[in-house]
Amino acid sequence: MTGRFISFEGIDGAGKSTQIASIAAWFRARGDEVVLTREPGGTALAEQLRALVLNQPMDALTELLLMFAGRRDHLQALIQPALAAGRTVLCDRFTDSSFAYQGGGRGLPLSMLEPLADWVQAGTEPELTFWFDLPPAVAAARRAGAREADRIEAQQLDFFERARAGFAARAAQAPQRVVRIDASLSPDAVWQQVEAVLAQRYPAC
Ligand SMILES: Nc1ncnc2c1ncn2[C@@H]1O[C@H](COP(=O)(O)OP(=O)(O)O)[C@@H](O)[C@H]1O
Numbered sequence: 026m027t028g029r030f031i032s033f034e035g036i037d038g039a040g041k042s043t044q045i046a047s048i049a050a051w052f053r054a055r056g057d058e059v060v061l062t063r064e065p066g067g068t069a070l071a072e073q074l075r076a077l078v079l080n081q082p083m084d085a086l087t088e089l090l091l092m093f094a095g096r097r098d099h100l101q102a103l104i105q106p107a108l109a110a111g112r113t114v115l116c117d118r119f120t121d122s123s124f125a126y127q128g129g130g131r132g133l134p135l136s137m138l139e140p141l142a143d144w145v146q147a148g149t150e151p152e153l154t155f156w157f158d159l160p161p162a163v164a165a166a167r168r169a170g171a172r173e174a175d176r177i178e179a180q181q182l183d184f185f186e187r188a189r190a191g192f193a194a195r196a197a198q199a200p201q202r203v204v205r206i207d208a209s210l211s212p213d214a215v216w217q218q219v220e221a222v223l224a225q226r227y228p229a230c
């Protein structure tokens with residue numbers, strides 16, 4: 026039995042964390058065993074890499090390699106065993122974030138990212154990805170009221186414009202997998218959109 030693998034994407038401040046709790050509750054109410062996890066991070070090793078990558082100065086390629094190193098450990102130690110046990114894995118960010126941030130934001134070429142994604146994922150891919158999309162200025166205003174910026178969140182608006190374009194390109198390449206949610210609306214209005222997608226993709230048996 027293979028479980029479901031679902032990821033959540035969007036620029037910082039899009040409201041992913043706010044929605045994921047309700048999504049986990051939605052699957053639990055159906056009787057699924059839910060594993061909530063995140064990237065960068067998700068395992069002890071990958072959380073150590075997260076602390077480095079979000080706080081230490083480094084070049085873009087080093088940043089990319091650390092993101093994929095953590096992802097490899099996360100897949101091997103947590104995601105793949107959970108899927109093999111039939112669990113529903115909800116992952117706050119996955120490979121689309123590397124394409125958006127290191128590809129779009131930092132400007133690294135797709136020819137560098139694509140082979141890494143193939144090697145590291147070796148066929149494991151989310152079956153559904155929610156892309157919480159909103160203008161970077163709106164996301165920045167939300168973040169300003171909520172928390173102190175880390176090394177990546179401290180980037181300027183043009184970085185987040187490029188990251189947003191990176192998510193849009195990934196969505197265009199995989200329209201069956203990636204569902205765009207208008208994240209500029211109120212939390213309730215965002216939830217209505219999410220719930221409609223869940224109800225359509227996972228009808229009650
Ligand atoms: N739809 C929304 N409208 C307005 N504010 C929101 C909305 N969703 C989340 N927020 C607020 O914006 C901030 C960032 O939300 P969060 O869920 O942490 O985003 P993310 O995990 O995508 O970075 C938090 O202060 C949160 O309360």
Ligand SMILES: Cc1cn([C@H]2C[C@H](O)[C@@H](COP(=O)(O)OP(=O)(O)O)O2)c(=O)[nH]c1=O
Nearest residue numbers: 037038064065092118119122123126177178
């Ligand atoms: C997974 C991943 C995240 N990131 C970045 C996006 C975020 O700025 C940061 C941390 O992600 P996250 O914990 O999701 O931050 P937030 O809750 O603020 O949205 O890491 C990348 O640059 N590349 C990646 O591959």
